[in-house]
Amino acid sequence: MMRSAVVIGSVAVVGLGGLIGLAGGCSDLSGFGGAVPPLATVRVEVTGDFASVRVPGPIQPALRVALVWGAQWLTEPLCILPPDDAGAAAVIAAGCRDAFGFVPDRVATNAPLAPDGSAQLSLLDLPAPDVMVGDVTARVAYASVVVYDDRDGDGTLTLGRPNRLRGREDDRPDDQATSTKDLVYAASFVSMTEPDTRLAFREGGFNTAAAFYPRSGCGDPLPSFSIVSAGGFSAQDALAAQLRGALPPEDPGACREVSTDVPVAVVFRAPAELHELACVERRTDSSIRYREPPADVPDLTNRTTGCAKVPDFGSGKGSGMIQLAISGRSDDSCAGLTHYVLRGCREDALCELPDWDITATPPSWWPCPVQAVQ
Amino acid sequence: MIDSGPPRSKDRNLPAARVPLAGRLAVVLACGVAFPQTSRADGDALLTDDTWRYRSAGDLAVDGGLVLGFPAALPTGLAKGIGAGVTTGQKLAWGARASWVTATESSLPWTVTHSDLRLRITGAVQKEAGRGTLGLRLGLGGTLVHESRVRNQGMRAGLSGTDLESSAFAMLPAADLDAVIALHVAGPWLLVTSGGPSVDVLDGKLHAGWNAQLGVAWQP
Numbered sequence: 001m002m003r004s005a006v007v008i009g010s011v012a013v014v015g016l017g018g019l020i021g022l023a024g025g026c027s028d029l030s031g032f033g034g035a036v037p038p039l040a041t042v043r044v045e046v047t048g049d050f051a052s053v054r055v056p057g058p059i060q061p062a063l064r065v066a067l068v069w070g071a072q073w074l075t076e077p078l079c080i081l082p083p084d085d086a087g088a089a090a091v092i093a094a095g096c097r098d099a100f101g102f103v104p105d106r107v108a109t110n111a112p113l114a115p116d117g118s119a120q121l122s123l124l125d126l127p128a129p130d131v132m133v134g135d136v137t138a139r140v141a142y143a144s145v146v147v148y149d150d151r152d153g154d155g156t157l158t159l160g161r162p163n164r165l166r167g168r169e170d171d172r173p174d175d176q177a178t179s180t181k182d183l184v185y186a187a188s189f190v191s192m193t194e195p196d197t198r199l200a201f202r203e204g205g206f207n208t209a210a211a212f213y214p215r216s217g218c219g220d221p222l223p224s225f226s227i228v229s230a231g232g233f234s235a236q237d238a239l240a241a242q243l244r245g246a247l248p249p250e251d252p253g254a255c256r257e258v259s260t261d262v263p264v265a266v267v268f269r270a271p272a273e274l275h276e277l278a279c280v281e282r283r284t285d286s287s288i289r290y291r292e293p294p295a296d297v298p299d300l301t302n303r304t305t306g307c308a309k310v311p312d313f314g315s316g317k318g319s320g321m322i323q324l325a326i327s328g329r330s331d332d333s334c335a336g337l338t339h340y341v342l343r344g345c346r347e348d349a350l351c352e353l354p355d356w357d358i359t360a361t362p363p364s365w366w367p368c369p370v371q372a373v374q
Numbered sequence: 375m376i377d378s379g380p381p382r383s384k385d386r387n388l389p390a391a392r393v394p395l396a397g398r399l400a401v402v403l404a405c406g407v408a409f410p411q412t413s414r415a416d417g418d419a420l421l422t423d424d425t426w427r428y429r430s431a432g433d434l435a436v437d438g439g440l441v442l443g444f445p446a447a448l449p450t451g452l453a454k455g456i457g458a459g460v461t462t463g464q465k466l467a468w469g470a471r472a473s474w475v476t477a478t479e480s481s482l483p484w485t486v487t488h489s490d491l492r493l494r495i496t497g498a499v500q501k502e503a504g505r506g507t508l509g510l511r512l513g514l515g516g517t518l519v520h521e522s523r524v525r526n527q528g529m530r531a532g533l534s535g536t537d538l539e540s541s542a543f544a545m546l547p548a549a550d551l552d553a554v555i556a557l558h559v560a561g562p563w564l565l566v567t568s569g570g571p572s573v574d575v576l577d578g579k580l581h582a583g584w585n586a587q588l589g590v591a592w593q594p
Binding site: 028029030031032036037039040124125126203223224225 | 447448449479481483484486488519521523525527528530531532533537540542543544576
């Protein structure tokens with residue numbers, strides 16, 4: 001009797017649930033499907049007269065908006081030190097990018113620009129750790145909103161690389177240049193020397209002493225995603241602050257830290273002012289790759305050349321050693337410099353045990369003195 | 375100086391404690407063969423001939439154990455949990471079963487945890503074979519699925535509410551077909567294992583899977 005009661009009771013309880021299942025079959029489950037909510041959404045509003053800045057092309061422009069995370073980049077010494085002469089100044093002007101400009105690292109997301117000038121960028125992933133600067137307790141990433149004409153039609157902003165010349169017996173495949181057809185027409189963050197608006201992603205605390213696109217004097221970016229603005233500083237102020245060991249101050253009145261609900265406003269500009277927004281840098285720590293000049297004259301068509309002393313920052317190690325600096329071609333999409341030295345190593349022109357030394361037998365086309373007059 | 379190695383047993387001046395192990399074992403074995411005696415512990419042995427004797431008088435069996443299976447509503451994964459059941463009858467038996475299993479799987483945007491409560495009314499045909507029982511069991515009923523979804527990276531991105539996580543319930547019609555093997559171990563206790571295909575109806579479509587259970591049963 002007792003056993004029957006146990007069985008009947010169990011069957012009754014379990015059976016009730018089972019019968020509900022048989023009769024019901026209702027499901028609100030999503031599993032891995034359904035819409036994926038973005039981690040952040042950036043609304044973009046583009047203003048200005050596109051027709052006045054448009055570069056004629058074979059096809060109708062396909063304007064799109066990209067969110068581009070920035071790289072931590074330091075310019076090479078030749079580009080920021082006072083030039084030795086007019087020739088060096090010319091090659092610096094032709095081959096150096098803005099020392100305070102925004103340097104892209106990678107494109108996070110793209111969206112088409114609507115005819116009314118609006119766009120919505122949805123971020124489905126956080127910035128990767130390699131685009132964030134700081135440690136795990138306080139790190140930040142900055143992104144620029146870039147409006148571009150997708151001339152190669154691949155749906156994303158294609159980033160180019162400077163076109164550098166090869167050295168003697170230099171066959172490294174990673175030195176291949178990448179040209180980009182895409183034309184940048186607007187950007188929210190072009191350079192620290194002009195007003196900017198950027199998307200910030202902050203994780204943990206905020207290091208106010210960090211020199212990663214600094215906004216000294218402004219408030220910290222909000223935790224997680226936020227839109228931050230700064231008024232910019234002059235290059236002279238930045239260099240003076242650097243000599244003092246400080247960060248260049250921003251105008252607090254031009255600072256802003258708001259949520260991503262606030263749209264980012266950008267204005268159309270001439271692509272010639274913004275081409276660096278589509279150029280990545282292979283080396284970001286101001287180091288230079290020196291090359292041994294080839295025996296035969298390289299193709300210098302549409303390139304600017306100049307002779308300059310190898311910077312030794314007053315150490316005297318340079319002893320007046322001269323380098324030949326060569327810019328990229330004038331029609332390249334990205335600016336860059338090639339450095340030839342008659343004696344040196346790949347990473348250091350002033351190395352004590354040089355990988356090559358042809359100071360006694362320079363190539364016939366070598367246009368510079370072997371050594372500067374002391 | 376040349377090391378002569380360890381002393382050998384034939385050395386006359388060797389101490390007794392340094393007789394090699396093989397020699398000592400030989401002495402013990404020789405004594406065992408020459409002087410056989412009954413151990414004092416034999417009278418109170420823990421294991422006797424009755425130890426593995428089983429009895430199977432009743433129709434009722436209650437079992438429980440660990441369950442593995444395919445999640446009822448996830449496209450991938452391995453669900454793990456516990457289950458129990460009650461059965462009555464001889465060659466034809468009926469009863470009820472319940473099990474609870476859970477599985478957590480991830481895609482790029484989501485981490486999804488499903489907890490399945492499986493409720494079945496069962497009918498079985500079974501046949502005794504030696505100390506064991508072989509059976510085929512059909513279960514019909516429903517699976518109550520609780521889903522918990524978390525947006526990956528959402529907490530770091532500051533998401534909250536339903537953008538960060540959501541949960542849902544669903545009751546799915548389901549059926550299992552299990553092969554059952556029960557082995558009488560001792561007294562009323564059996565070792566039971568079962569397994570076989572299962573199917574449920576998810577969003578109007580059949581969703582196939584499998585189940586397996588390993589446990590013990592009590593049959594008074």
